[in-house]
Amino acid sequence: MLEIRNLYANINGKEILKGVNLTVKAGEVHAIMGPNGGGKSTLALAIVGYPGVEVTKGEIIFDGKNLLEISPEDRSHEGIFLSFQNPVEIPGVSMVNFLRTALNEHRKYKNLEPLSATDFLRLMREKKELVEMDNKLTNRSVNEGFSGGEKKRNEIFQMAMLEPRLAILDETDSGLDIDALRIVANGVNKLKRPDNSIIVITHYQRLLDYIVPDYVHIFYDGRIVKTGDKTLAAELEKKGYDWIKKELEEKELQY
Amino acid sequence: MEQQYIDFYKSYHQDIKSHSAILLNAFRDEAFAKFEKLGFPTAKLEDYKYTDMKEPLAVDYGLNINHLPIPVNPYKVFKCDVPGIRSYLYFVVNEAFYPVTLTSNQQFPEGVIIDSLMGAAEKYPELVEKYMGKLSREKNDGWIAFNETFAQDGFFMYIPKNVKLKKPVQLVNILHSNVDLMANTRNLIIIEEGAEAQLLVCDHTMDNVKFFSNRLTEIFVDKNAHYEHYHLENVHQQTTNVSTLLVNQQTSSKVLANIITLHNGITRNSIEVNIDGEFCETLLTGMVIGDKTQTVDNFTSIVHKKSNSQSNELFKYILDENSKGAFSGKIYVAPHAQKTFAYQSNRNILLSKNARMRSKPQLEIYADDVKCSHGATIGQLDELAKFYMQSRGISKAEARFLLMFAFTNDVIENIKIEALKGRMRLLIEKRLRGELAYCEGCMI
Numbered sequence: 001m002l003e004i005r006n007l008y009a010n011i012n013g014k015e016i017l018k019g020v021n022l023t024v025k026a027g028e029v030h031a032i033m034g035p036n037g038g039g040k041s042t043l044a045l046a047i048v049g050y051p052g053v054e055v056t057k058g059e060i061i062f063d064g065k066n067l068l069e070i071s072p073e074d075r076s077h078e079g080i081f082l083s084f085q086n087p088v089e090i091p092g093v094s095m096v097n098f099l100r101t102a103l104n105e106h107r108k109y110k111n112l113e114p115l116s117a118t119d120f121l122r123l124m125r126e127k128k129e130l131v132e133m134d135n136k137l138t139n140r141s142v143n144e145g146f147s148g149g150e151k152k153r154n155e156i157f158q159m160a161m162l163e164p165r166l167a168i169l170d171e172t173d174s175g176l177d178i179d180a181l182r183i184v185a186n187g188v189n190k191l192k193r194p195d196n197s198i199i200v201i202t203h204y205q206r207l208l209d210y211i212v213p214d215y216v217h218i219f220y221d222g223r224i225v226k227t228g229d230k231t232l233a234a235e236l237e238k239k240g241y242d243w244i245k246k247e248l249e250e251k252e253l254q255y
Numbered sequence: 256m257e258q259q260y261i262d263f264y265k266s267y268h269q270d271i272k273s274h275s276a277i278l279l280n281a282f283r284d285e286a287f288a289k290f291e292k293l294g295f296p297t298a299k300l301e302d303y304k305y306t307d308m309k310e311p312l313a314v315d316y317g318l319n320i321n322h323l324p325i326p327v328n329p330y331k332v333f334k335c336d337v338p339g340i341r342s343y344l345y346f347v348v349n350e351a352f353y354p355v356t357l358t359s360n361q362q363f364p365e366g367v368i369i370d371s372l373m374g375a376a377e378k379y380p381e382l383v384e385k386y387m388g389k390l391s392r393e394k395n396d397g398w399i400a401f402n403e404t405f406a407q408d409g410f411f412m413y414i415p416k417n418v419k420l421k422k423p424v425q426l427v428n429i430l431h432s433n434v435d436l437m438a439n440t441r442n443l444i445i446i447e448e449g450a451e452a453q454l455l456v457c458d459h460t461m462d463n464v465k466f467f468s469n470r471l472t473e474i475f476v477d478k479n480a481h482y483e484h485y486h487l488e489n490v491h492q493q494t495t496n497v498s499t500l501l502v503n504q505q506t507s508s509k510v511l512a513n514i515i516t517l518h519n520g521i522t523r524n525s526i527e528v529n530i531d532g533e534f535c536e537t538l539l540t541g542m543v544i545g546d547k548t549q550t551v552d553n554f555t556s557i558v559h560k561k562s563n564s565q566s567n568e569l570f571k572y573i574l575d576e577n578s579k580g581a582f583s584g585k586i587y588v589a590p591h592a593q594k595t596f597a598y599q600s601n602r603n604i605l606l607s608k609n610a611r612m613r614s615k616p617q618l619e620i621y622a623d624d625v626k627c628s629h630g631a632t633i634g635q636l637d638e639l640a641k642f643y644m645q646s647r648g649i650s651k652a653e654a655r656f657l658l659m660f661a662f663t664n665d666v667i668e669n670i671k672i673e674a675l676k677g678r679m680r681l682l683i684e685k686r687l688r689g690e691l692a693y694c695e696g697c698m699i
Binding site for chain 1: 638639640643645646647651653657661662664665
């Protein structure tokens with residue numbers, strides 16, 4: 001489904017991604033872990049086409065299509081979704097207007113008629129329940145005045161509305177208390193289907209207790225340095241990142 | 256530039272006077288002498304430095320001082336197409352009030368007078384004399400002097416004590432001519448103690464000639480009275496509009512003025528509010544959408560003369576292509592006007608490299624126990640917000656539209672007439688999408 005080959009990318013001229021390789025197949029859950037500043041979020045932003053990330057080398061292929069040639073909105077239409085680490089506040093744009101516009105543009109891309117107002121509201125009500133989203137929030141402007149936790153919950157709500165085939169959750173767990181974490185994780189699990197995939201970017205094991213990964217990748221200094229199954233996350237939790245750094249240094253010494 | 260008008264007045268002042276009212280003529284020569292001395296305001300004056308009027312003033316406009324009738328019945332041409340609203344509808348065509356032909360919707364509460372200023376000056380001379388010129392004559396302003404020299408008629412509205420109008424009054428100004436035309440009009444609005452009224456002023460142009468409009472409006476809002484003034488300008492690019500609003504507020508009165516320029520040529524709005532009582536509330540808001548070579552200069556001045564009043568200003572501009580905007584916000588707090596609250600905010604978005612915005616707050620505070628603030632920003636659309644929307648599948652163009660529309664939202668929220676609010680949203684949406692935003696038959 002997603003194939004990233006030897007990806008290099010810069011932010012403001014500084015090289016952040018240094019040869020990322022990653023293959024995600026339909027139905028899989030991948031976790032990407034690693035220390036701060038390693039480039040995990042940059043990878044996520046490169047996949048969704050953020051203009052601040054300049055890809056200098058390599059490819060991102062999604063369902064056989066070269067994503068690097070596709071606009072951010074069409075990447076979304078193709079089924080890619082990023083739950084932002086820092087969701088953006090948009091004062092004056094109501095949640096309803098925002099989501100209806102988004103949803104109808106998705107439908108237009110698939111040559112479907114726009115949803116009627118009643119169908120849209122019904123869908124919204126249904127999806128709101130999934131993440132136990134408060135009516136108070138959906139009546140406001142997008143993310144405006146939302147707490148950190150509410151913003152994250154809103155990301156998953158949007159994900160539920162758009163039903164992506166590949167969802168990237170960038171530190172969706174940060175800023176969530178244990179109850180909110182459970183709600184968000186349950187929401188994600190309910191959205192899980194055999195034909196859609198998830199990439200979870202996180203620092204902690206705790207989210208992975210709820211959303212169980214098929215693969216765990218360790219991301220360090222701009223690339224994936226180690227891949228394993230879910231036990232790797234537990235090992236990382238126990239030993240910390242220094243262990244990885246040491247292992248890497250030893251490897252380099254061997255050459 | 257002034258000379259042709261000076262010569263014109265000297266030759267034709269009798270004609271001008273014979274087509275106006277005694278009260279309006281009483282100070283005409285005095286105003287003319289003032290204009291001879293002041294001339295048209297130029298960019299050399301601090302309050303006029305942002306917008307030069309040389310070019311539009313170089314045009315040879317016709318003046319219809321003999322009130323030759325215009326073959327148009329605005330009541331037939333314009334129909335209200337907004338469901339759910341009824342307004343008391345009036346027209347000023349060029350320089351003159353259009354005689355009311357629609358009597359069915361003019362049944363307002365007893366004592367309310369809405370008429371031509373000329374007619375009112377003849378029918379109710381004591382009432383008109385008590386107010387007219389009380390705010391304008393103390394000013395030393397070339398545009399005001401010019402207006403008082405040439406204006407022969409306009410709109411008159413009187414809301415007597417404790418009368419609350421349930422429907423808004425709508426005044427549609429139409430510029431209609433087959434030659435380049437200048438129209439000078441004068442309006443007088445009196446809201447007596449405890450009375451309440453809403454006025455919507457719409458400006459429209461009907462023909463593809465050059466227009467110059469110079470309008471002077473005096474507004475008196477007595478104790479405990481509420482007055483809302485909405486001004487929607489939607490005229491063609493060859494129009495120059497100079498509009499001066501002079502407002503006087505007495506104790507515990509509330510005034511809201513919302514000045515929206517959707518489409519224009521060159522516009523200068525001066526709004527001067529004299530808060531002459533305690534516990535008053537004043538809200539001035541405005542919005543400008545400009546592109547091509549449109550120019551909008553909003554000048555505001557709020558004078559806090561007494562204690563315990565509050566004023567609030569919010570002006571927003573979206574400027575594209577080669578358009579120019581200016582905002583000046585003068586706030587004066589007199590030495591004894593303690594416990595004054597005065598806030599001012601001017602936010603602007605420039606969409607092109609060639610668009611220009613000039614913003615000037617000017618606070619003069621002579622009392623020590625006051626809260627005043629001002630802020631001005633000039634920037635672009637929030638790129639991050641735009642990308643966030645794109646990442647949800649919203650196209651770049653639509654994201655841009657949503658952000659611009661959102662930007663105008665708090666100005667629209669200050670409209671208290673629901674049907675007008677809806678109508679404005681629609682017009683703004685059309686305008687921002689680059690479609691023609693002409694009011695269908697022009698109406699709320």
